[in-house]
Structures are given as C-alpha cells and as structure tokens.
Amino acid sequence: MKRSESGHSDAVRELRRRADSIEISGDYQYRAMTEGNxxxxxxxxxxxxAIERLLPPCAGDSILDVGCGSGxxxxxxxxxxxxxxxxxxxxxxxxxAAEAYSSQRVSFRLGLADQPFGPEASxxxxxxxxxIEHIHGFQxxxxxDNFYSLLKPGGRAFLTTPNYRSMWPVIEWLLDRLDLAPPMAGHQHVELYHRKKLRDLCLASTLSLEHMGAMSFLAPWIAPLSWRWAKRVAKMELATSLTPGSVLVCVVSKKG
Structure with missing residues (x-):
C-alpha cells in the first residue's frame, strides 16, 4: 500500500504543470499594455x-503578485x-520584470503557484x-490553501481567469486562428473556468469567498472609439456581480 501511495504521489508530481507548453516572451504583458491594439x-x-475598485493596496502592505509575468x-x-x-x-x-521594474518596493523571484513562497501569515x-487556467485543476x-497559509488574519486575495461561459471561447478561437497572441487553447489554458466552477473551487478551499463578478463584456470593444467611455463602461461592469463578462473576478479572504 505504501509503495502504491508513493507511486501515486510521484505520478502527481510529474503531472504538475510548471510552465506553458510553448515559450512565452518575457516581455509579453509589457508589450500588450504598451504596443498592442x-x-x-x-x-x-x-x-x-478592477484592482482599484475591488482590492486596492494600502501603503505599507506586504503583497505577493503570483504569476507576475512581465511585472x-x-x-x-x-x-x-x-x-x-x-x-x-x-x-x-x-x-x-527585474530589469524594468525592480525598486526598493518591488522585487521579483522564480516560483510556482502551488508551492510556499515565504513565512506563514506574512x-x-x-x-x-x-x-489558474494555466495549471491543472488538482493544483x-x-x-x-497555500495563499491561506501565507496571508495574515484578515488578509485577502484577488483572482481573475477567463470565463468559458461567455464570449471568451470565441475570442480565444479567433486569437489562435489569426495568430494574434501566443497559442492559448491546450498550450496556455488547460483548465477552463466558469462562475460555478470558480465559486466551487473557492468554497472548497480554506479561504472565504467575498466577491464574485466579471468584467470585459463591452468595455474593451469601446476602447478603439473612446478610451474615456471604455473606462466608464468598465467601472459600471465592475459595479455589479451580474455582468456576463469574459473575465471572472473574485476576492477571497482569510478570516481574522
């Protein structure tokens, strides 16, 4: 029995996803923000x-940005x-990220999402x-739970992921077919979430679910016409939990 359990653990470790199956340029998110359409x-x-509205940082906060990409x-x-x-x-x-953004307040390090990053309650x-769409469901x-251990009592976490019960699957298909972004389906995105699946994941964890909503329904498509109006629409989308947006947003907390 012990040998079987050990073999199962080894198999799980082998299946753990440590990176996407394609190479993503280190400056991808930076270029998307500064040079994209x-x-x-x-x-x-x-x-x-969304961060400004739902979970803005406070001066002096100790923060982890997990999956920081370009920084x-x-x-x-x-x-x-x-x-x-x-x-x-x-x-x-x-x-x-280290070359572009390192400062007295901001630093960067290699790490995996489902491994400890530092002292508990820090x-x-x-x-x-x-x-989370880039790692398997069992991770x-x-x-x-790792986030729960790291957070101080009363600490909170902010998560986003594509909503696969929205227009997102169509958008993803077009991005892949027109080669407008690094291939996503099966290469980057291996776990597909919708509201219920994300809610169930949060409720099954040691964290408490505070907010579940969505964004990027209409706002991004208005941006080519008017950035100012796109911001207004985005804020309205974030003001309700009923928006059928392409990106899910949730806030979870560690009760104090």
Missing part, C-alpha cells in the same frame, strides 16, 4: 481598474506604496491574475 491594451488595463501589475501595485514581490515560473519574464494581500486548491 486598443482592444488588447484596454483588456490588460482593465485589470488595474506590469507588480509595478502598479507598488505605486500605492506597498511592498511587492512578483513571482513567476518563467525565467525570461522574471529577468525582464502577507496582507495576494494578487493572482489569469494564472488549484493547494494553491489557494
């Missing part, structure tokens, strides 16, 4: 609007006066934007 730029910019969001979080550590499994992304907030709950 208006829809793509607003798609990434809207994550900052754009880590840098944004640091602008609030928080101390931020960005973590990613892509060495090229960590190198780019973090005020954790941000994990569009990462997601250990990741959230």
């Amino acid at each position: 208006p829809i793509q730029r607003f798609w990434h910019y809207s994550k900052m609007l 754009v969001i880590s840098n944004f979080l640091g602008s609030f006066g928080a101390r931020v550590v960005g973590i990613d499994a892509n060495p090229d992304a960590i190198r780019f 973090v005020d907030k954790i941000y994990c934007l569009e990462l 997601a709950k250990p990741m959230l």
Whole structure:
C-alpha cells in the first residue's frame, strides 16, 4: 500500500504543470499594455481598474503578485506604496520584470503557484491574475490553501481567469486562428473556468469567498472609439456581480 501511495504521489508530481507548453516572451504583458491594439491594451488595463475598485493596496502592505509575468501589475501595485514581490515560473519574464521594474518596493523571484513562497501569515494581500487556467485543476486548491497559509488574519486575495461561459471561447478561437497572441487553447489554458466552477473551487478551499463578478463584456470593444467611455463602461461592469463578462473576478479572504 505504501509503495502504491508513493507511486501515486510521484505520478502527481510529474503531472504538475510548471510552465506553458510553448515559450512565452518575457516581455509579453509589457508589450500588450504598451504596443498592442486598443482592444488588447484596454483588456490588460482593465485589470488595474478592477484592482482599484475591488482590492486596492494600502501603503505599507506586504503583497505577493503570483504569476507576475512581465511585472506590469507588480509595478502598479507598488505605486500605492506597498511592498511587492512578483513571482513567476518563467525565467525570461522574471529577468525582464527585474530589469524594468525592480525598486526598493518591488522585487521579483522564480516560483510556482502551488508551492510556499515565504513565512506563514506574512502577507496582507495576494494578487493572482489569469494564472489558474494555466495549471491543472488538482493544483488549484493547494494553491489557494497555500495563499491561506501565507496571508495574515484578515488578509485577502484577488483572482481573475477567463470565463468559458461567455464570449471568451470565441475570442480565444479567433486569437489562435489569426495568430494574434501566443497559442492559448491546450498550450496556455488547460483548465477552463466558469462562475460555478470558480465559486466551487473557492468554497472548497480554506479561504472565504467575498466577491464574485466579471468584467470585459463591452468595455474593451469601446476602447478603439473612446478610451474615456471604455473606462466608464468598465467601472459600471465592475459595479455589479451580474455582468456576463469574459473575465471572472473574485476576492477571497482569510478570516481574522
């Protein structure tokens, strides 16, 4: 029996997803934010609007940005006066982020989402934007339980992921077919979430679900016409939990 259990554990470790099956440029998120078309730029910019509305950092907060990519969001979080550590499994992304954004408040290191990143009860907030779809489902709950261990009592975590019961599957198909982004289906995105699946994951974890909503329904498509109106629409989408948006947003907490 022990040998069988050991073999099962070894198999699970082999199945754990440590990186995407294709190489993602270390500066991908940075270029999407600064050089992409208006829809793509607003798609990434809207994550900052969501953070500002749902879980803005406070000066002096200790923060983890898990799956930080190019470091754009880590840098944004640091602008609030928080101390931020960005973590990613892509060495090229960590190198780019460190060169572009390292400061007294913001630093970067290699790490995996479902492994411990530091001492227990040491973090005020954790941000994990569009990462859980890149790892297998059996890794997601250990990741959230890991967040619980890292958060201080009363600490909170902010997560986003594509909503596969929205227009997102069509958008993803077009992006893949027109080669407008690194291939997603099966290469980057291996676990597909919708509201109920994400809610069930959060409720099965040791964290408490505070908010579940969605964004990027209409706002990104307005951006080519008017960035100002796109911002207004994005804020309205975030103001209700009923928006049928292409990106799910949730906030979970560790009760004090």
